[in-house]
Amino acid sequence: MRDPYAWYERTSAEFGPTFSARALNGDLVITGDPVLVKDFFAATEDDVKQFGVDAAGPVLGERSVLLSHGDPHRRSRRLLMPAFSGERMRNYGERMRAIADELSDGWRDAGEFSVHEAMLDISLRIIVEVIFGAREDAQVARLVQLTTTVLEKIHPAMLFARKLQFGAFGLSPWDKFLRARAEYVEALQSLIDARRAEDSDGEDILSVLLRARDDEGHGMDDEDMIQQLVALLIAGHETTSIAMSWSVYWLCHTPAVDEQLANELSAHSEKGQDLSELHYLGLVTKETLRMWPIVPDVLRTLKRPFRLGSIELPAGMSMAASPAITHYDPELYPSPHEFRPERFETFQPRPWEYYPFGGGIRRCIGAPFATFEMAQVLGTVLRKYRFELADSSPVRPVRRNITLAPAGGVRARVIDR
Numbered sequence: 001m002r003d004p005y006a007w008y009e010r011t012s013a014e015f016g017p018t019f020s021a022r023a024l025n026g027d028l029v030i031t032g033d034p035v036l037v038k039d040f041f042a043a044t045e046d047d048v049k050q051f052g053v054d055a056a057g058p059v060l061g062e063r064s065v066l067l068s069h070g071d072p073h074r075r076s077r078r079l080l081m082p083a084f085s086g087e088r089m090r091n092y093g094e095r096m097r098a099i100a101d102e103l104s105d106g107w108r109d110a111g112e113f114s115v116h117e118a119m120l121d122i123s124l125r126i127i128v129e130v131i132f133g134a135r136e137d138a139q140v141a142r143l144v145q146l147t148t149t150v151l152e153k154i155h156p157a158m159l160f161a162r163k164l165q166f167g168a169f170g171l172s173p174w175d176k177f178l179r180a181r182a183e184y185v186e187a188l189q190s191l192i193d194a195r196r197a198e199d200s201d202g203e204d205i206l207s208v209l210l211r212a213r214d215d216e217g218h219g220m221d222d223e224d225m226i227q228q229l230v231a232l233l234i235a236g237h238e239t240t241s242i243a244m245s246w247s248v249y250w251l252c253h254t255p256a257v258d259e260q261l262a263n264e265l266s267a268h269s270e271k272g273q274d275l276s277e278l279h280y281l282g283l284v285t286k287e288t289l290r291m292w293p294i295v296p297d298v299l300r301t302l303k304r305p306f307r308l309g310s311i312e313l314p315a316g317m318s319m320a321a322s323p324a325i326t327h328y329d330p331e332l333y334p335s336p337h338e339f340r341p342e343r344f345e346t347f348q349p350r351p352w353e354y355y356p357f358g359g360g361i362r363r364c365i366g367a368p369f370a371t372f373e374m375a376q377v378l379g380t381v382l383r384k385y386r387f388e389l390a391d392s393s394p395v396r397p398v399r400r401n402i403t404l405a406p407a408g409g410v411r412a413r414v415i416d417r
């Protein structure tokens with residue numbers, strides 16, 4: 001829980017890339033061996049369900065794509081995935097760049113600030129405007145505020161322990177969470193009502209999802225929609241902002257990479273350019289997600305016996321594939337501790353050799369959105385500013401809510417380019 005990267009490094013050095021471990025929620029077989037990871041990602045809905053989420057339903061939504069399994073999960077993905085296809089992302093570039101530009105204006109006079117907090121603000125505004133489709137300033141501001149409040153009220157332990165989900169005359173953390181959630185759900189419901197009433201062909205993700213139909217021609221009802229929107233928020237907000245903070249961190253620590261990226265950005269400074277087309281920027285984001293994969297292990301629990309390489313696993317057992325091990329395999333990634341975006345010029349990893357977004361039946365739905373957002377936001381702010389770290393000593397990932405974020409948030413100041 002505390003420092004999975006160090007634990008994975010130590011344990012795989014001692015036992016090799018595949019070993020078993022006792023976790024809080026049960027026994028696990030963990031692997032970072034690409035051959036076994038390939039088998040892991042081949043598991044079907046009949047083979048696996050999620051690991052350790054039994055208590056998370058009342059927080060994340062039983063019907064959401066994060067918590068459902070089997071047919072309901074397949075249906076959720078079928079409805080959600082087209083909205084996140086690579087081609088659709090082009091509709092959002094201009095909005096994402098405008099948000100990054102506006103919110104980064106204050107950084108010049110901010111002195112030393114937390115890059116991670118600043119990136120959280122940007123990624124939240126992007127979710128509220130691009131995914132939820134909020135339009136008027138007052139509506140955007142209210143949703144940003146309600147989202148911040150509800151996220152603050154989710155205590156990570158609530159996701160794992162039903163015992164913490166108790167009321168106490170309106171005063172327990174659970175009561176406070178339920179109140180914030182109710183207000184939040186009401187705000188999402190009004191967005192949905194407004195979109196349904198318009199019958200619009202809007203391009204925001206909510207509008208696209210309202211038009212989505214499953215194989216039987218049915219769409220999502222309001223309760224489904226709300227649970228999916230909350231799931232997208234939880235899965236997409238912190239993750240993307242952490243990734244962007246690490247990019248800034250690595251650029252500060254590797255001046256040659258920073259310079260090459262700055263040259264690319266100044267050679268492509270036309271207004272309105274889709275920054276996801278920039279080659280070197282793409283390599284920088286890819287290497288960022290290799291270095292400290294934000295989710296260090298992806299987990300599944302077996303519904304029936306399953307073979308991982310030559311290992312027979314019984315039903316009920318859980319298994320994990322760990323990019324924190326695979327991404328540091330020196331055979332695949334020479335000098336794995338060095339930030340070297342150009343390694344991907346010549347090396348095209350296969351899906352079981354590089355998997356910051358997991359894989360198989362639960363691969364991250366937001367991967368095209370996240371990589372597109374990283375390019376638009378990083379490109380926009382790095383065109384304007386050079387970052388200088390407040391402290392040049394190494395920063396490690398530490399647990400922050402349900403993800404692992406840079407300790408101290410990457411404190412830096414900016415200087416105009």
Ligand code: HEM
Nearest residue numbers: 235236239240243295298357358359362363364365366370
């Ligand atoms: C850099 C940013 C991100 C990273 C590193 C990341 C990583 C991941 C990982 C590792 C998983 C689990 C995959 C598995 O179990 O095989 C996942 C699942 C998911 N992610 Fe992301 N994610 C990111 C951004 C986003 C964004 C922006 C969204 C949506 C807006 C999103 C939506 C989801 C959803 C809905 C799932 C659940 C998929 C399922 O269970 O079927 N993610 N993500």
